[in-house]
Amino acid sequence: xxxxxxxxxxxxxxxxxxxxxxxxxxxxxxxxxxxxxxxxxxxxxxxxxxxxxxxxxxxxxxxxxxxxxxxxxxxxxxxxxxxxxxxxxxxxxxxxxxxxxxxxxxxxxxxxxxxxxxxxxxxxxxxxxxxxxxxxxxxxxxxxxxxxxxxxxxxxxxxxxxxxxxxxxxxxxxxxxxxxxxxxxxxxxxxxxxxxxxxxxxxxxxxxxxxxxxxxxxxxxxxxxxxxxxxxxxxxxxxxxxxxxxxxxxxxxxxxxxxxxxxxxxxxxxxxxxxxxxxxxxxxxxxxxxxxxxxxxxxxxxxxxxxxxxxxxxxxxxxxxxxxxxxxxxxxxxxxxxxxxxxxxxxxxxxxxxxxxxxxxxxxxxxxxxxxxxxxxxxxxxxxxxxxxxxxxxxxxxxxxxxxxxxxxxxxxxxxx
Numbered sequence: 001x002x003x004x005x006x007x008x009x010x011x012x013x014x015x016x017x018x019x020x021x022x023x024x025x026x027x028x029x030x031x032x033x034x035x036x037x038x039x040x041x042x043x044x045x046x047x048x049x050x051x052x053x054x055x056x057x058x059x060x061x062x063x064x065x066x067x068x069x070x071x072x073x074x075x076x077x078x079x080x081x082x083x084x085x086x087x088x089x090x091x092x093x094x095x096x097x098x099x100x101x102x103x104x105x106x107x108x109x110x111x112x113x114x115x116x117x118x119x120x121x122x123x124x125x126x127x128x129x130x131x132x133x134x135x136x137x138x139x140x141x142x143x144x145x146x147x148x149x150x151x152x153x154x155x156x157x158x159x160x161x162x163x164x165x166x167x168x169x170x171x172x173x174x175x176x177x178x179x180x181x182x183x184x185x186x187x188x189x190x191x192x193x194x195x196x197x198x199x200x201x202x203x204x205x206x207x208x209x210x211x212x213x214x215x216x217x218x219x220x221x222x223x224x225x226x227x228x229x230x231x232x233x234x235x236x237x238x239x240x241x242x243x244x245x246x247x248x249x250x251x252x253x254x255x256x257x258x259x260x261x262x263x264x265x266x267x268x269x270x271x272x273x274x275x276x277x278x279x280x281x282x283x284x285x286x287x288x289x290x291x292x293x294x295x296x297x298x299x300x301x302x303x304x305x306x307x308x309x310x311x312x313x314x315x316x317x318x319x320x321x322x323x324x325x326x327x328x329x330x331x332x333x334x335x336x337x338x339x340x341x342x343x344x345x346x347x348x349x350x351x352x353x354x355x356x357x358x359x360x361x362x363x364x365x366x367x368x369x370x371x372x373x374x375x376x377x378x379x380x381x382x383x384x385x386x387x388x389x390x391x392x393x394x395x396x397x398x399x400x401x402x403x404x405x406x407x408x409x410x411x412x413x414x415x416x417x
Contacts, residue, residue, distance in 0.1 A: 007184075009159060011151035013177040014129075023147045024170055024177055026139055030070035031113035032104040034079045038062055039103055042087065052091065055084035071136040072121040079113070088257060089407065112172040122168045124181075126160045129153075131168055131179065151179050159183070198274045199378030200284040200316070201332070201370045202309055205356060208270060209370035209397070211378050212277050216371045216397035219266060219409070223402035227258050262402060267315035269400060269409035275323045282320055283377040284313055285332035330377045341365055342375040342394070367394035 013020070041061055045053045053061075059080050062068050068076050086101035104111055123132040123146075132146040149170075153159060159181060167182040201209040207221035274282055286309070317327045332338065340347045346362035358369040365372075371394045399412040 007162075007182075009153055009157045009162075009181045009183060011153040011157075011159075011179045011181065013149055013179060014152050015148070015150040016177065020147060020149065021177070023135070023139075025112065027071060027075075027115050027133075027135070027147070028112035028170065028172060029110045030067065030136065030139065031075070031079055031115045032110035033067045034062070034065075034071065034076055035083055035113060036103045036105070036110070037065055037067055038080050038083050039101065042083070052087050055081055058084060066138070069137040070139055071115065072117065072134040074118040074121050075115050075134075076136070078116040078118070088261070091254075091257065114169055114171050117168045117170075119166070124159070124165055124168070129159075133168065133170065149179060153181075196278050197281045197283065197378050197381040198277075198279045199330075199374040199376065199381075200270065200282055201337070201374040201377060202285055202312060203370055206368075206370045207266060208312075209368065209374045210270060210273065211371055211374040211394070212274065212279055213375075213378065213382075214393065215277065216368075216374070216393045217270075217273055218368065218371065218397040218399050219270070220399065220401060223404060224259065224262050227255060227262075261407060263312050263315055265402065265407065265409050267312060267319050270316060271319040271323055271325065273400075274320070274325060279325060281326045281328060281381050282316065283328050283330050283381045284316060285337060285373065285377050286313060286329040328381060330380050332373065332377065335376065335380070337373040337376040338369065340372075340376055342367070342372050342379065365394070368397060371397055 038058060042053055042058060045051065059077060062076070062080055070076075071079075083101060090098055090100045104113060117133055121134040125131065129151055131149050131151060133149060134146050159165065162181075162183040164184040165181050166184065169180040169182070171178045171180055196212065198210055198212045203209070203221075204225075205221060206218055207224060208219040210217040210219075271282075313327075313329065320327050330337070336347055339349050341358075341360040341363060343365040344360060344363040346360055348361060356369045358367045358372045359365070367375075375394065400409050401412050402408075403410045
């Protein structure tokens with residue numbers, strides 16, 4: 001079976017002559033200038049309105065600045081996207097001791113920033129190991145509109161074998177220039193019949209439950225629910241007669257940004273935990289019919305509509321792809337994974353008791369109900385697992401929580417020592 005994943009291949013610059021170096025220096029110092037002007041602009045808007053401008057309006061403003069045309073348009077856009085992402089990461093930490101992104105300066109000089117060239121900004125010739133990098137309009141001279149770079153990937157990589165080079169970056173490592181090629185690479189995956197698999201159940205009380213057969217991991221949704229409750233109250237309490245007030249809009253936007261950050265952090269940790277355990281296939285539950293289930297009640301249905309199941313699954317899929325892990329979606333509603341005993345296959349609503357406990361009346365399995373569902377999903381990929389599905393790890397999982405002070409997922413004992 002063939003899989004495609006994203007890889008970054010590092011290459012040395014081999015034609016590091018004076019003219020090439022000067023051109024690269026000009027581009028990367030222009031990149032720092034664009035960053036600084038955008039940072040200054042964001043600071044002015046922040047001081048005037050109390051809000052950090054989003055990526056779109058900041059780009060629109062920057063397109064009218066002379067420095068914008070120092071680089072290819074896509075390269076300039078990438079710098080503003082990086083700045084917007086840096087502001088968002090700082091903002092979501094909610095840490096008074098953390099500093100916002102600063103200016104790029106080294107004394108009176110602008111340092112060399114990494115420059116990203118997307119599809120319109122480079123032309124690759126793998127046969128001759130050359131790549132043309134587009135200059136911005138302001139830096140073009142009379143004889144050349146591009147910088148011709150010759151490269152060497154070394155014996156361990158070959159760009160002629162990749163399916164698609166999506167981006168090229170020029171990077172100053174403190175001593176010399178490097179070229180980074182971000183590309184799609186085909187990899188050979190062994191037959192899945194004997195591979196290690198994982199099942200992932202998504203929910204409300206526990207955002208995710210993961211089973212790899214002999215180990216289980218639980219991700220309580222406390223942080224997400226706390227944010228949703230707090231910012232929803234902030235929004236409702238300041239709603240004006242003529243629509244949302246400025247504060248209500250701020251609360252809505254901050255809630256959205258924090259949820260987005262949480263989903264990225266959660267999906268990354270799930271994939272990292274699976275990769276660390278040698279998992280090659282993840283079966284993730286897709287509760288596509290659960291929103292129509294009227295038994296959840298008015299408040300339960302509202303929480304389900306607020307919860308971004310599809311977004312989290314997409315994050316898991318593309319992060320898993322980067323690690324060479326395949327993802328299969330399982331219709332958990334159709335398979336009744338939540339009421340089916342993962343040990344004996346008995347189905348009964350009465351097996352689910354209060355506080356997320358699953359007790360099978362047939363075989364006496366005791367398990368966390370979400371982990372029982374996750375193990376059922378894993379069984380769709382590995383129908384006849386060799387390990388014993390006993391009470392141990394299904395009843396006493398490892399718990400990982402979102403640490404608001406760092407913005408990352410960590411073991412429970414590190415978040416609450």
